[in-house]
Amino acid sequence: MKKVELLSPAGDLERLKIACLYGADAIYIGGREYSLRANATNFSLEEIKEGCSFAHELGKKVYLTLNIVFHNEDINGVYDYIKSVVECGIDAFIVSDLFLVKYIKDNFQVEVHLSTQDSVTNLESVKYLEKERVDRVVLAREVARDDIKKIIAETNMDIEVFIHGAMCTFVSGRCVLSNYFTNRDANRGGCAQICRFCFDLDDSKNPFSMAVKDLNMANYIKDMIEIGITSFKIEGRMRSPFYLATVLSSYRRIIDAVYENNLTDDLLKKEIKILSRVSNRENSTHFYDHKANLSDQYYSGRQEASNQDYLGIITAKKDDYYQLKQRNYFKIGDKIEIITPNMDIIEVIVDNIYNDKMEAIEVANQADSTLYIKFNKDIPMFSMLRKSYLN
Ligand code: SF4
Incomplete structure (x- = not known):
């Protein structure tokens, strides 16, 4: 059986490289044009080329989103743009408009994936798309398990499903709240996440929001593999490198454990604890195993609070000292965890910190400073330090 793909978002080249190192099999990105999430940094053609080379060296794939709603004015230049992106080495385009399916399949040997923006929710649509030469459908987040299973059983289509991250309150972006409130x-690509805002209702003192809880499918990964899903997608091209490294490595460990036949309740509990800590919104399985209801919403106006869990990333080694690009406060005596690109979690007590002049210091309290630390074991490059999640 072909192993399921773990698909990561990346808003820029740094995130793409982190995703490749931390367990993604494929990465989806946006170009500077024609892609939703216009305010993610997004990739120039040179960056797409560099990203594809980096990913291909490691045996990973890169997909480019071209999933805006196209108006006549948007079509100018899109054919030339696609040709340039193909020359960069892209493995697939994620499109929402059917004219692009025909154009790409007629002219290039590149896969075409139908974006979740098209809200495909049923078997007949997938059969139709199969005839139109679509290689993969990213199903709407609103499709239930038994419907996914039926679609897979009765077609040859590759099926991609979201497993983690934010949900859209309205069916996959069919929403004009942003247009109305912010003219975006x-x-x-301009969503301002208005559904997460707090609104004052005339006759209530309590703020009201329309936001839904996040998606977290960790408990169903084994089942989702068994029903034959091709690709597990993580939401969030705006997410930080630390978030991506944490979420990807948790799902990587769960997926690998399923294939190695050693997924235990303890492992699952540990990974769910990590996943709930990295984004402190509540989560749900939404439509997969039940009809999403009031308990899947945040009507209270609760907002996501930022945390200071990410302490820094190892960027080099000089003699016995690891160079750290620091992010948040930590000090001598703190118990921390190091997460590594080979999926290990190493617990350590900080017993030395040096500044960029190699002077011993007690406290790391300047974000973005360069520090040095010695560890009594080998730590791979690009490992990340975080507050302790497991104790
Ligand atoms: S405002 Fe909310 S519901 Fe509307 S597109 Fe943005 S995330 Fe989706």
């Missing part, structure tokens, strides 16, 4: 078009 959600369907051309």
